[in-house]
Amino acid sequence: MRTLLWFRRNLRVHDQPLFRVDEAAVGVWILDPREILATDPAGFPRCGTHRLRFLLESVADLRSRLRALGSELIVRVGEPETVLAELAQHLEVATVRTIEEPGTEERTTERAVAKALTDQCVFERMPPETLFEFDDPHEVSRELPEVFSKFRRTSEKREHIGVPLPTPTSLNAFPIDVPPGDIPTLRDLGHEDQAPNPKGVMAFQGGETAGLSRVEDWIFTGDHLQRYKETRNGLVGADYSSKFSPWLALGCISSRQVAAETLRYEAERMANDSTYWLRFELIWREYFRLYLLKHGPRLFRRGGPQDRDLGWANPAGHFEAWCAGETGEPFVDANMIELKETGFMSNRGRQNVASFLTKNLDVDWRLGARWFESNLMDYCPAANWGNWAYAAGVGADPRGFRGFDVQKQARNYDPNKEFVRLWNNDGPDAVPIVDPKQSLARAENRWESSEHKSH
Numbered sequence: 001m002r003t004l005l006w007f008r009r010n011l012r013v014h015d016q017p018l019f020r021v022d023e024a025a026v027g028v029w030i031l032d033p034r035e036i037l038a039t040d041p042a043g044f045p046r047c048g049t050h051r052l053r054f055l056l057e058s059v060a061d062l063r064s065r066l067r068a069l070g071s072e073l074i075v076r077v078g079e080p081e082t083v084l085a086e087l088a089q090h091l092e093v094a095t096v097r098t099i100e101e102p103g104t105e106e107r108t109t110e111r112a113v114a115k116a117l118t119d120q121c122v123f124e125r126m127p128p129e130t131l132f133e134f135d136d137p138h139e140v141s142r143e144l145p146e147v148f149s150k151f152r153r154t155s156e157k158r159e160h161i162g163v164p165l166p167t168p169t170s171l172n173a174f175p176i177d178v179p180p181g182d183i184p185t186l187r188d189l190g191h192e193d194q195a196p197n198p199k200g201v202m203a204f205q206g207g208e209t210a211g212l213s214r215v216e217d218w219i220f221t222g223d224h225l226q227r228y229k230e231t232r233n234g235l236v237g238a239d240y241s242s243k244f245s246p247w248l249a250l251g252c253i254s255s256r257q258v259a260a261e262t263l264r265y266e267a268e269r270m271a272n273d274s275t276y277w278l279r280f281e282l283i284w285r286e287y288f289r290l291y292l293l294k295h296g297p298r299l300f301r302r303g304g305p306q307d308r309d310l311g312w313a314n315p316a317g318h319f320e321a322w323c324a325g326e327t328g329e330p331f332v333d334a335n336m337i338e339l340k341e342t343g344f345m346s347n348r349g350r351q352n353v354a355s356f357l358t359k360n361l362d363v364d365w366r367l368g369a370r371w372f373e374s375n376l377m378d379y380c381p382a383a384n385w386g387n388w389a390y391a392a393g394v395g396a397d398p399r400g401f402r403g404f405d406v407q408k409q410a411r412n413y414d415p416n417k418e419f420v421r422l423w424n425n426d427g428p429d430a431v432p433i434v435d436p437k438q439s440l441a442r443a444e445n446r447w448e449s450s451e452h453k454s455h
Protein backbone atom coordinates (compact mmCIF):
# COMPACT_ATOMS: atom_id res chain seq x y z
CA MET A 1 0.00 0.00 0.00
CA ARG A 2 1.64 3.23 -1.14
CA THR A 3 1.00 6.67 0.30
CA LEU A 4 1.85 10.12 -1.00
CA LEU A 5 2.45 12.70 1.71
CA TRP A 6 1.48 16.14 0.45
CA PHE A 7 3.60 18.68 2.39
CA ARG A 8 2.34 22.26 2.60
CA ARG A 9 2.93 24.45 5.67
CA ASN A 10 4.52 21.55 7.57
CA LEU A 11 7.97 21.44 5.97
CA ARG A 12 9.77 19.33 8.58
CA VAL A 13 10.39 15.80 9.83
CA HIS A 14 10.17 16.43 13.60
CA ASP A 15 6.69 16.42 15.18
CA GLN A 16 5.29 15.36 11.81
CA PRO A 17 1.67 14.12 11.91
CA LEU A 18 1.82 12.81 8.32
CA PHE A 19 4.15 9.89 9.11
CA ARG A 20 2.89 6.37 9.95
CA VAL A 21 5.07 3.55 11.22
CA ASP A 22 5.81 0.86 8.59
CA GLU A 23 4.03 2.67 5.80
CA ALA A 24 5.68 2.98 2.38
CA ALA A 25 5.44 6.70 1.72
CA VAL A 26 6.99 9.39 -0.45
CA GLY A 27 6.58 13.13 -0.02
CA VAL A 28 5.47 15.68 -2.56
CA TRP A 29 5.63 19.48 -2.50
CA ILE A 30 3.83 21.54 -5.14
CA LEU A 31 4.42 25.16 -6.00
CA ASP A 32 0.96 26.48 -6.85
CA PRO A 33 1.35 29.35 -9.34
CA ARG A 34 -2.00 30.83 -8.23
CA GLU A 35 -0.55 31.52 -4.78
CA ILE A 36 3.13 32.03 -5.49
CA LEU A 37 3.57 33.33 -9.02
CA ALA A 38 0.47 35.51 -9.41
CA THR A 39 0.50 39.30 -9.42
CA ASP A 40 -1.58 41.29 -6.96
CA PRO A 41 -4.20 43.57 -8.62
CA ALA A 42 -2.12 46.52 -7.33
CA GLY A 43 0.78 45.34 -9.52
CA PHE A 44 3.26 43.71 -7.11
CA PRO A 45 3.95 39.95 -6.86
CA ARG A 46 1.76 38.05 -4.41
CA CYS A 47 4.91 36.39 -3.11
CA GLY A 48 7.93 38.68 -3.11
CA THR A 49 11.59 37.70 -3.35
CA HIS A 50 12.40 37.45 0.39
CA ARG A 51 9.54 35.10 1.12
CA LEU A 52 10.13 33.05 -2.01
CA ARG A 53 13.82 32.59 -1.22
CA PHE A 54 13.02 31.39 2.30
CA LEU A 55 10.35 29.02 0.94
CA LEU A 56 12.63 27.45 -1.68
CA GLU A 57 15.39 26.98 0.91
CA SER A 58 12.88 25.31 3.22
CA VAL A 59 11.78 22.88 0.53
CA ALA A 60 15.41 22.03 -0.28
CA ASP A 61 16.10 21.34 3.37
CA LEU A 62 13.03 19.11 3.69
CA ARG A 63 14.14 17.15 0.65
CA SER A 64 17.58 16.50 2.09
CA ARG A 65 16.16 15.51 5.47
CA LEU A 66 13.67 13.09 3.89
CA ARG A 67 16.43 11.60 1.74
CA ALA A 68 18.63 11.16 4.79
CA LEU A 69 15.82 9.10 6.34
CA GLY A 70 15.49 6.95 3.21
CA SER A 71 12.51 8.63 1.57
CA GLU A 72 12.10 11.26 -1.16
CA LEU A 73 10.41 14.57 -1.86
CA ILE A 74 8.92 14.93 -5.32
CA VAL A 75 8.76 18.59 -6.37
CA ARG A 76 6.40 19.97 -9.00
CA VAL A 77 5.12 23.33 -10.23
CA GLY A 78 1.41 23.27 -11.04
CA GLU A 79 -2.08 23.17 -9.61
CA PRO A 80 -2.20 20.56 -6.83
CA GLU A 81 -5.47 19.05 -8.07
CA THR A 82 -3.87 18.26 -11.44
CA VAL A 83 -0.43 17.30 -10.17
CA LEU A 84 -1.72 14.99 -7.43
CA ALA A 85 -4.22 13.23 -9.69
CA GLU A 86 -1.47 12.51 -12.23
CA LEU A 87 1.05 11.37 -9.64
CA ALA A 88 -1.45 9.23 -7.74
CA GLN A 89 -2.39 7.43 -10.91
CA HIS A 90 1.13 7.00 -12.22
CA LEU A 91 2.58 5.83 -8.90
CA GLU A 92 -0.49 3.71 -8.10
CA VAL A 93 -0.86 5.06 -4.60
CA ALA A 94 -3.70 3.99 -2.32
CA THR A 95 -3.72 7.19 -0.25
CA VAL A 96 -2.80 10.83 -0.54
CA ARG A 97 -2.49 12.37 2.92
CA THR A 98 -2.23 16.00 3.93
CA ILE A 99 -2.88 18.30 6.87
CA GLU A 100 -5.72 20.78 6.44
CA GLU A 101 -4.83 24.46 6.47
CA PRO A 102 -7.17 27.10 7.89
CA GLY A 103 -6.71 29.47 4.91
CA THR A 104 -9.65 30.04 2.59
CA GLU A 105 -7.74 29.55 -0.66
CA GLU A 106 -5.99 26.55 0.83
CA ARG A 107 -9.35 25.00 1.70
CA THR A 108 -10.67 25.67 -1.80
CA THR A 109 -7.63 23.85 -3.18
CA GLU A 110 -8.21 20.94 -0.77
CA ARG A 111 -11.76 20.60 -2.07
CA ALA A 112 -10.52 20.62 -5.67
CA VAL A 113 -7.97 17.91 -4.80
CA ALA A 114 -10.66 15.83 -3.07
CA LYS A 115 -12.76 16.04 -6.23
CA ALA A 116 -9.86 15.19 -8.54
CA LEU A 117 -8.93 12.13 -6.47
CA THR A 118 -12.46 10.74 -6.16
CA ASP A 119 -12.63 7.17 -7.52
CA GLN A 120 -8.85 7.10 -7.72
CA CYS A 121 -7.54 6.77 -4.16
CA VAL A 122 -8.28 7.82 -0.60
CA PHE A 123 -7.67 11.51 0.15
CA GLU A 124 -6.97 11.68 3.86
CA ARG A 125 -7.18 15.13 5.41
CA MET A 126 -5.88 15.50 8.93
CA PRO A 127 -7.27 18.36 11.03
CA PRO A 128 -5.27 21.61 11.11
CA GLU A 129 -2.28 21.56 13.45
CA THR A 130 -2.82 23.16 16.84
CA LEU A 131 -0.73 23.98 19.88
CA PHE A 132 -3.31 22.60 22.29
CA GLU A 133 -4.51 19.02 22.10
CA PHE A 134 -8.02 19.83 20.92
CA ASP A 135 -10.21 16.83 20.03
CA ASP A 136 -11.64 18.69 17.07
CA PRO A 137 -10.17 22.06 16.01
CA HIS A 138 -13.16 22.67 13.73
CA GLU A 139 -15.53 22.46 16.64
CA VAL A 140 -13.29 24.76 18.71
CA SER A 141 -13.26 27.27 15.87
CA ARG A 142 -17.06 27.25 15.61
CA GLU A 143 -17.30 28.11 19.31
CA LEU A 144 -14.34 30.54 19.29
CA PRO A 145 -14.93 33.71 21.36
CA GLU A 146 -14.42 37.00 19.53
CA VAL A 147 -12.16 38.12 22.37
CA PHE A 148 -8.69 36.57 22.63
CA SER A 149 -8.32 36.64 26.43
CA LYS A 150 -11.45 34.54 26.87
CA PHE A 151 -10.09 31.90 24.52
CA ARG A 152 -6.71 31.93 26.24
CA ARG A 153 -8.10 31.56 29.74
CA THR A 154 -10.42 28.69 28.84
CA SER A 155 -7.81 26.84 26.81
CA GLU A 156 -5.12 27.19 29.45
CA LYS A 157 -7.52 25.89 32.08
CA ARG A 158 -9.02 22.98 30.15
CA GLU A 159 -6.47 21.86 27.58
CA HIS A 160 -2.94 20.49 27.43
CA ILE A 161 -0.29 21.76 25.08
CA GLY A 162 0.45 18.86 22.74
CA VAL A 163 3.67 16.91 23.16
CA PRO A 164 5.71 16.78 19.90
CA LEU A 165 5.69 13.45 18.07
CA PRO A 166 9.00 11.56 18.00
CA THR A 167 11.23 12.16 14.99
CA PRO A 168 11.60 8.94 12.95
CA THR A 169 15.08 7.50 12.56
CA SER A 170 14.21 6.07 9.15
CA LEU A 171 11.29 6.01 6.73
CA ASN A 172 10.03 3.35 4.33
CA ALA A 173 9.69 4.60 0.81
CA PHE A 174 8.49 2.92 -2.39
CA PRO A 175 10.45 3.10 -5.64
CA ILE A 176 9.35 5.95 -7.89
CA ASP A 177 9.68 5.80 -11.65
CA VAL A 178 9.18 9.52 -12.19
CA PRO A 179 11.88 12.19 -11.90
CA PRO A 180 11.86 13.72 -8.40
CA GLY A 181 11.91 17.15 -10.07
CA ASP A 182 14.27 20.08 -9.57
CA ILE A 183 13.51 22.72 -6.99
CA PRO A 184 13.14 25.89 -9.05
CA THR A 185 15.57 28.72 -8.40
CA LEU A 186 14.59 32.33 -7.79
CA ARG A 187 15.75 33.14 -11.31
CA ASP A 188 13.65 30.32 -12.81
CA LEU A 189 10.66 32.05 -11.22
CA GLY A 190 11.55 35.51 -12.51
CA HIS A 191 13.17 36.92 -9.33
CA GLU A 192 16.67 38.33 -8.92
CA ASP A 193 18.97 36.67 -6.39
CA GLN A 194 19.54 39.08 -3.52
CA ALA A 195 22.28 38.95 -0.93
CA PRO A 196 20.76 39.50 2.54
CA ASN A 197 20.95 43.13 3.64
CA PRO A 198 23.63 43.28 6.37
CA LYS A 199 21.52 45.84 8.27
CA GLY A 200 18.71 43.28 8.70
CA VAL A 201 17.92 41.82 12.14
CA MET A 202 19.59 38.54 11.12
CA ALA A 203 20.38 36.37 8.10
CA PHE A 204 17.37 34.04 7.90
CA GLN A 205 18.00 30.66 6.31
CA GLY A 206 14.93 28.64 5.32
CA GLY A 207 14.37 25.07 6.50
CA GLU A 208 13.99 22.87 9.53
CA THR A 209 17.75 22.53 10.10
CA ALA A 210 18.30 26.27 10.47
CA GLY A 211 14.99 26.68 12.36
CA LEU A 212 15.87 24.09 14.99
CA SER A 213 19.29 25.60 15.49
CA ARG A 214 17.76 29.06 15.91
CA VAL A 215 15.50 27.62 18.64
CA GLU A 216 18.48 26.07 20.43
CA ASP A 217 20.66 29.17 19.99
CA TRP A 218 18.11 31.75 21.08
CA ILE A 219 16.56 29.85 23.99
CA PHE A 220 19.55 27.94 25.37
CA THR A 221 22.92 29.09 24.04
CA GLY A 222 22.13 32.80 24.14
CA ASP A 223 19.81 32.41 27.16
CA HIS A 224 17.47 35.06 25.73
CA LEU A 225 14.20 33.50 26.81
CA GLN A 226 14.63 34.61 30.41
CA ARG A 227 14.35 38.29 29.39
CA TYR A 228 11.94 38.00 26.46
CA LYS A 229 9.06 39.87 28.09
CA GLU A 230 11.28 42.92 28.64
CA THR A 231 13.05 42.86 25.27
CA ARG A 232 10.28 41.77 22.89
CA ASN A 233 9.29 45.32 21.87
CA GLY A 234 12.76 45.98 20.49
CA LEU A 235 13.54 47.05 16.95
CA VAL A 236 17.22 46.41 16.25
CA GLY A 237 19.24 43.18 16.26
CA ALA A 238 18.70 39.45 16.29
CA ASP A 239 17.75 38.75 19.87
CA TYR A 240 15.08 41.16 21.20
CA SER A 241 12.48 38.57 20.12
CA SER A 242 12.80 34.96 18.98
CA LYS A 243 12.56 35.52 15.18
CA PHE A 244 11.00 32.04 14.96
CA SER A 245 8.14 33.38 12.82
CA PRO A 246 9.38 32.54 9.29
CA TRP A 247 10.05 28.93 10.35
CA LEU A 248 6.76 28.64 12.22
CA ALA A 249 4.85 30.07 9.27
CA LEU A 250 6.05 27.29 6.96
CA GLY A 251 5.99 24.62 9.63
CA CYS A 252 9.79 24.20 9.51
CA ILE A 253 9.42 24.18 13.27
CA SER A 254 6.18 23.24 15.01
CA SER A 255 4.56 25.39 17.68
CA ARG A 256 4.43 22.32 19.96
CA GLN A 257 8.18 21.88 19.55
CA VAL A 258 8.82 25.51 20.50
CA ALA A 259 6.49 25.21 23.51
CA ALA A 260 8.23 21.98 24.56
CA GLU A 261 11.60 23.76 24.42
CA THR A 262 10.31 26.56 26.67
CA LEU A 263 9.10 23.92 29.16
CA ARG A 264 12.49 22.19 29.03
CA TYR A 265 14.16 25.54 29.69
CA GLU A 266 11.90 26.05 32.70
CA ALA A 267 12.78 22.58 34.02
CA GLU A 268 16.53 22.94 33.42
CA ARG A 269 17.15 26.63 34.12
CA MET A 270 14.38 28.90 35.40
CA ALA A 271 10.74 29.85 35.03
CA ASN A 272 9.51 33.44 35.06
CA ASP A 273 7.02 35.70 33.22
CA SER A 274 9.28 35.78 30.18
CA THR A 275 9.52 32.01 29.83
CA TYR A 276 5.72 31.84 29.95
CA TRP A 277 5.31 34.79 27.58
CA LEU A 278 6.61 32.99 24.53
CA ARG A 279 3.85 30.41 24.99
CA PHE A 280 1.42 33.28 25.43
CA GLU A 281 2.41 34.55 21.97
CA LEU A 282 2.01 31.06 20.53
CA ILE A 283 -1.53 31.14 21.88
CA TRP A 284 -2.13 34.35 19.91
CA ARG A 285 -0.93 32.46 16.85
CA GLU A 286 -3.30 29.60 17.67
CA TYR A 287 -6.17 32.04 18.18
CA PHE A 288 -5.71 33.66 14.76
CA ARG A 289 -5.55 30.27 13.05
CA LEU A 290 -8.85 29.26 14.64
CA TYR A 291 -10.25 32.72 13.93
CA LEU A 292 -9.58 32.28 10.21
CA LEU A 293 -11.10 28.81 10.32
CA LYS A 294 -14.18 30.27 11.98
CA HIS A 295 -14.71 33.26 9.71
CA GLY A 296 -13.32 32.02 6.37
CA PRO A 297 -13.99 34.50 3.55
CA ARG A 298 -15.51 37.03 5.98
CA LEU A 299 -12.00 37.83 7.22
CA PHE A 300 -11.01 39.14 3.79
CA ARG A 301 -13.84 41.59 3.17
CA ARG A 302 -13.52 45.35 3.66
CA GLY A 303 -15.62 45.43 6.82
CA GLY A 304 -13.90 42.27 8.16
CA PRO A 305 -15.69 39.68 10.31
CA GLN A 306 -17.47 42.50 12.16
CA ASP A 307 -18.81 43.92 8.89
CA ARG A 308 -17.80 47.38 10.05
CA ASP A 309 -16.88 49.59 7.11
CA LEU A 310 -14.89 52.52 8.43
CA GLY A 311 -15.17 54.44 5.16
CA TRP A 312 -11.53 54.43 4.09
CA ALA A 313 -11.19 56.98 1.28
CA ASN A 314 -7.85 55.71 -0.16
CA PRO A 315 -6.52 59.22 -0.95
CA ALA A 316 -4.32 59.24 -4.09
CA GLY A 317 -0.67 58.43 -3.43
CA HIS A 318 -1.05 57.44 0.23
CA PHE A 319 -0.71 53.70 -0.19
CA GLU A 320 2.26 54.06 -2.55
CA ALA A 321 4.03 56.46 -0.16
CA TRP A 322 3.49 54.02 2.72
CA CYS A 323 4.87 51.05 0.76
CA ALA A 324 7.92 53.02 -0.34
CA GLY A 325 8.64 54.38 3.15
CA GLU A 326 7.99 57.94 1.95
CA THR A 327 5.24 59.19 4.22
CA GLY A 328 7.56 61.73 5.83
CA GLU A 329 6.89 60.15 9.25
CA PRO A 330 10.39 58.85 10.13
CA PHE A 331 9.38 55.94 12.39
CA VAL A 332 6.84 54.61 9.88
CA ASP A 333 9.20 55.06 6.95
CA ALA A 334 12.09 53.30 8.69
CA ASN A 335 9.90 50.28 9.37
CA MET A 336 8.55 50.15 5.83
CA ILE A 337 12.05 50.36 4.36
CA GLU A 338 13.23 47.58 6.66
CA LEU A 339 10.36 45.42 5.41
CA LYS A 340 11.10 46.06 1.75
CA GLU A 341 14.83 45.54 2.15
CA THR A 342 14.79 42.47 4.39
CA GLY A 343 11.34 40.82 4.46
CA PHE A 344 11.09 41.32 8.22
CA MET A 345 9.64 43.90 10.59
CA SER A 346 9.33 43.80 14.40
CA ASN A 347 5.94 43.38 16.02
CA ARG A 348 6.14 46.94 17.39
CA GLY A 349 6.80 48.20 13.88
CA ARG A 350 3.94 46.19 12.37
CA GLN A 351 1.45 47.56 14.85
CA ASN A 352 2.54 51.12 14.16
CA VAL A 353 2.58 50.99 10.39
CA ALA A 354 -0.79 49.19 10.30
CA SER A 355 -2.34 51.81 12.55
CA PHE A 356 -0.76 54.60 10.48
CA LEU A 357 -2.04 53.23 7.16
CA THR A 358 -5.60 52.63 8.27
CA LYS A 359 -6.07 55.50 10.71
CA ASN A 360 -3.80 58.35 9.60
CA LEU A 361 -3.52 57.70 5.89
CA ASP A 362 -7.16 56.55 5.57
CA VAL A 363 -6.37 53.54 3.37
CA ASP A 364 -8.38 50.29 3.20
CA TRP A 365 -6.57 47.87 5.54
CA ARG A 366 -6.70 45.07 2.95
CA LEU A 367 -4.17 46.88 0.75
CA GLY A 368 -1.75 46.90 3.67
CA ALA A 369 -2.39 43.22 4.34
CA ARG A 370 -1.67 42.43 0.68
CA TRP A 371 1.61 44.39 0.76
CA PHE A 372 2.62 42.47 3.87
CA GLU A 373 1.62 39.21 2.19
CA SER A 374 4.00 39.99 -0.64
CA ASN A 375 6.89 41.20 1.47
CA LEU A 376 6.89 39.38 4.80
CA MET A 377 9.16 36.36 4.93
CA ASP A 378 6.98 35.03 7.75
CA TYR A 379 3.70 35.62 5.91
CA CYS A 380 1.01 33.33 7.18
CA PRO A 381 -2.62 33.87 6.14
CA ALA A 382 -4.07 33.59 9.64
CA ALA A 383 -1.54 35.75 11.52
CA ASN A 384 -1.34 38.37 8.81
CA TRP A 385 -5.01 38.88 8.00
CA GLY A 386 -6.08 38.36 11.61
CA ASN A 387 -3.63 40.95 12.93
CA TRP A 388 -4.50 43.40 10.17
CA ALA A 389 -8.24 43.13 10.78
CA TYR A 390 -7.54 43.57 14.50
CA ALA A 391 -5.34 46.63 13.87
CA ALA A 392 -7.93 48.15 11.53
CA GLY A 393 -10.68 47.70 14.13
CA VAL A 394 -12.78 45.26 12.10
CA GLY A 395 -11.54 41.95 13.56
CA ALA A 396 -11.05 40.25 16.90
CA ASP A 397 -11.21 42.01 20.26
CA PRO A 398 -13.27 45.02 19.19
CA ARG A 399 -12.69 47.12 22.29
CA GLY A 400 -13.11 50.72 21.28
CA PHE A 401 -10.95 52.91 19.05
CA ARG A 402 -7.26 52.08 19.12
CA GLY A 403 -4.93 54.28 17.12
CA PHE A 404 -1.25 54.81 17.77
CA ASP A 405 0.41 58.17 18.21
CA VAL A 406 3.37 57.10 16.09
CA GLN A 407 5.56 59.98 17.22
CA LYS A 408 5.05 59.04 20.86
CA GLN A 409 5.70 55.39 20.00
CA ALA A 410 8.97 56.42 18.36
CA ARG A 411 9.99 58.36 21.48
CA ASN A 412 9.17 55.40 23.73
CA TYR A 413 10.62 52.57 21.69
CA ASP A 414 13.39 54.29 19.76
CA PRO A 415 14.48 57.01 22.19
CA ASN A 416 17.98 57.37 20.73
CA LYS A 417 16.72 57.15 17.14
CA GLU A 418 18.99 54.17 16.58
CA PHE A 419 16.37 52.37 14.52
CA VAL A 420 15.25 55.39 12.50
CA ARG A 421 18.85 56.25 11.67
CA LEU A 422 19.53 52.69 10.57
CA TRP A 423 16.81 52.66 7.92
CA ASN A 424 15.34 56.01 7.18
CA ASN A 425 16.10 57.84 3.95
CA ASP A 426 14.04 60.93 4.80
CA GLY A 427 16.05 64.10 4.51
CA PRO A 428 15.92 66.69 7.30
CA ASP A 429 13.26 68.66 5.39
CA ALA A 430 10.82 65.74 5.00
CA VAL A 431 7.26 66.83 5.72
CA PRO A 432 4.68 64.23 6.74
CA ILE A 433 2.00 63.78 4.06
CA VAL A 434 -0.67 63.93 6.77
CA ASP A 435 -0.88 65.72 10.07
CA PRO A 436 -0.62 62.84 12.54
CA LYS A 437 -2.86 64.33 15.24
CA GLN A 438 -5.62 65.68 13.00
CA SER A 439 -5.79 62.55 10.88
CA LEU A 440 -6.01 60.35 13.96
CA ALA A 441 -8.82 62.49 15.38
CA ARG A 442 -10.75 62.15 12.10
CA ALA A 443 -10.32 58.36 12.23
CA GLU A 444 -11.67 58.34 15.77
CA ASN A 445 -14.74 60.28 14.64
CA ARG A 446 -15.34 57.78 11.86
CA TRP A 447 -15.05 54.97 14.39
CA GLU A 448 -17.54 56.61 16.70
CA SER A 449 -20.13 57.16 14.00
CA SER A 450 -19.74 53.50 12.97
CA GLU A 451 -20.37 52.57 16.61
CA HIS A 452 -23.64 54.53 16.51
CA LYS A 453 -24.67 52.82 13.30
CA SER A 454 -24.00 49.36 14.73
CA HIS A 455 -26.05 50.01 17.90
Ligand SMILES: Cc1cc2nc3c(=O)[nH]c(=O)nc-3n(C[C@H](O)[C@H](O)[C@H](O)COP(=O)(O)OP(=O)(O)OC[C@H]3O[C@@H](n4cnc5c(N)ncnc54)[C@H](O)[C@@H]3O)c2cc1C
Pocket residue numbers: 232241242243244245246248249278281282284285286288345346347348350351354372376378379380381383384385387388391
Ligand atom coordinates in the same frame (compact mmCIF):
# COMPACT_ATOMS: atom_id res chain seq x y z
C1 LIG B 1 -0.27 43.96 11.01
C2 LIG B 1 0.44 42.70 11.48
C3 LIG B 1 0.69 41.67 10.60
C4 LIG B 1 1.33 40.50 11.03
N1 LIG B 1 1.58 39.49 10.13
C5 LIG B 1 2.15 38.33 10.55
C6 LIG B 1 2.39 37.26 9.65
O1 LIG B 1 2.06 37.29 8.47
N2 LIG B 1 3.00 36.14 10.13
C7 LIG B 1 3.36 36.02 11.45
O2 LIG B 1 3.90 34.98 11.84
N3 LIG B 1 3.11 37.02 12.32
C8 LIG B 1 2.53 38.16 11.92
N4 LIG B 1 2.32 39.16 12.82
C9 LIG B 1 2.55 38.92 14.27
C10 LIG B 1 3.92 39.31 14.85
O3 LIG B 1 4.22 40.64 14.52
C11 LIG B 1 5.04 38.39 14.37
O4 LIG B 1 4.70 37.03 14.59
C12 LIG B 1 6.35 38.65 15.15
O5 LIG B 1 6.71 40.00 15.05
C13 LIG B 1 7.45 37.75 14.60
O6 LIG B 1 8.64 37.95 15.28
P1 LIG B 1 9.19 36.87 16.32
O7 LIG B 1 9.16 35.52 15.72
O8 LIG B 1 10.49 37.37 16.80
O9 LIG B 1 8.08 36.96 17.45
P2 LIG B 1 8.13 36.60 19.00
O10 LIG B 1 7.76 37.82 19.74
O11 LIG B 1 9.39 35.94 19.38
O12 LIG B 1 6.91 35.57 19.17
C14 LIG B 1 7.06 34.16 19.02
C15 LIG B 1 6.08 33.63 18.01
O13 LIG B 1 4.74 33.84 18.44
C16 LIG B 1 3.89 34.09 17.32
N5 LIG B 1 3.30 35.45 17.45
C17 LIG B 1 3.79 36.48 18.14
N6 LIG B 1 2.94 37.53 18.07
C18 LIG B 1 1.91 37.13 17.31
C19 LIG B 1 0.71 37.77 16.87
N7 LIG B 1 0.39 39.00 17.20
N8 LIG B 1 -0.11 37.05 16.06
C20 LIG B 1 0.18 35.79 15.70
N9 LIG B 1 1.29 35.15 16.10
C21 LIG B 1 2.13 35.81 16.88
C22 LIG B 1 4.79 34.04 16.08
O14 LIG B 1 4.71 32.76 15.53
C23 LIG B 1 6.16 34.31 16.65
O15 LIG B 1 7.20 33.75 15.89
C24 LIG B 1 1.69 40.37 12.40
C25 LIG B 1 1.44 41.42 13.28
C26 LIG B 1 0.82 42.57 12.84
C27 LIG B 1 0.55 43.69 13.83
